[in-house]
Amino acid sequence: MGSPALSQAFNSNWVVGGGGDFHSCKRFQESCLGSVSVGLGADTRFYIGRIRRFRICRSYISRSSKSCAACQDPISSSSRSHPHGYQTAEKESALILMRHGESMWNEKNLFTGCVDVPLTSKGVEEAIEAGKRISNLPLDIIYTSALIRAQMTTMLALTQHRCMKVPTIMHHETEQARTWSQIYSEGTKKQSIPVVKAWQLNERMYGELQGLNKQETAEQYGKEQVHNWRRSYHVRPPNGESLEMCLGRAVTFFKEHIEPQLLSGRHLMVVAHANSLRSIIMYLDKLTSQEVINLELSTGVPMLYIYREGNFIRRGSLVGSSEAGVYAYTESLAAYRQKLDETSKDG
Template sequence: MAAAAFHNIVGTLPAHGSCNGSGSQNWVGNFSWRAISKGVSVEIGPSRRVRHCVSGCKLGVIRASTSQTPVFNPVSLPSNNSGNDSRKKSNETALILMRHGESLWNEKNLFTGCVDVPLTKKGVEEAIEAGNRISNIPVDMIYTSALIRAQMTAMLAMTQHRRKKVPVIMHNESEQAKAWSQIFSDETTRQTIPVIAAWQLNERMYGELQGLNKQETADRYGKEQVHEWRRSYDIPPPNGESLEMCAERAVAYFKEHIEPQLLSGKNVMIAAHGNSLRSIIMYLDKLTSQEVISLELSTGIPMLYIFKEGKFIRRGSPIAPSEAGVYAYTRSLALYRQKLDEMLH
């Protein structure tokens, strides 16, 4: 009974309004977000990984609602339908982007690319801290790359979520894999979050640099050459991918598979890599090829976007759950946290 009541009350809350995305352009760390022109002042930050704290940012005034609309739906495999039917269901949803925590090759200062290495102890701690930052934000679908460091980050982050749903990796590689991973309890299914792993979200392939020490490579080829391989938009390393090539696959996957989920009302988290996420951010924020090459993403720091009426509004990095600031971004997030508080205390 308690589980059923909780299922009916807490979930992806319908939008009853949203903050106006207009206003001045600000920067948190290396991420920009737009302050609201009216309302109360809320400090976003500080955190140990935010380089340039912004305070006094004006956000829309949020008031509580008595809505008790049941909104959690049983888990189902994502649909690729991006037609008019899914667009009609569009409402305000959350999109969380999260770069994986520090990997063993990050620690060793090696080019990693598509080599599949796990997290360090520090990376595990970063993933858990990232989970604390998003513990009051609804998550209905999770997408990760096919690489273990991104999958570990997603799983560890969700251990901290107050909703306590269990992330379950969907195995669609064969009919047998689908059949063997089937869940036969409707109630258990409702308490899970499908996790879709896709190679298109992998880090860009660094070609012949993979496994090489970054400093030694700079000493061998020269700093300017290595910088060009790492930071130019359309010049790949030897037998590897450029950022442009990485963007082609990552953005195409986002538009075909992930955006339809947002349009249908799902809240989505993506755990991936520096370059695949830079590519997606380039699409979301309409950055130029020159702007995106200067975008740096820290490991284990989630970024929040609000998807409303077909537009993506950057909201910066959610801070610790003891801080109220991020939940004033939209009424639906404020209500979601309020209902978690009511049910869990």
């Protein structure tokens, strides 16, 4: 059977979080945290027939062989007209949002903000687990923050992806950096996934709270004050950014750089932070400044959106290890996974 880690990936599933009608933070949270209670929108489409086919192939893909068929992305090596070589059945793109795995300051319960700390070993495991959960979804570009916890999460998650592509960090800081990081083989480029780092996706800058213990700060300033600093939309922590300010940069970046990619049919993942993602989700789900207060994101839990005709449709979060969640696939995502299955059978 080969790698247990890899075969587990074949079992990973999505729990459906509903269609475009969703606006409740509580239900969002339940979905993110793994509850199987689901809300289905009228526009949710199911591909139950395909699920049986998904079960067929769980053969081991050799991750070490460089020349096997499984090493080629089956979709991007087909002849259809997607930016990376294929066209989806209907014009839609997948967008995965993911908060980084647990960091060493999450573990210590310290305000972190823009302090650049790495993952704990639990965070490493969360990132690998998240990678298994997204291993059957198409990915053309990844956006991460400029902070190491998001980048570690990205790289660890990508070790599990069935497309076998290599995540490659783009260095466009200067002309020289761009030139010096060029790839000169078209074939190798096709086997790479560009990873774009953007400071605009960084965690909200927590000002003078950075490095303070959250519990001790609540004892000193009162629970309500600290809750306002942490969760309100308008209130700024001392000399730090409010969520509103964080949204100003993160959502502007999203609109200017990420949405055009989705519009052109590319499938994306954004790996960022609790508050930069809260602000992006606020925009995607049209949450009010009151509703966003209750929005909590767990570390290392991927969330799937479908972008179709200018709308973002939230599909849910990956949990558990049964096949049922394949319901979350749309026709084009199901087709992608089917191709992966066929290629791994051939390989």
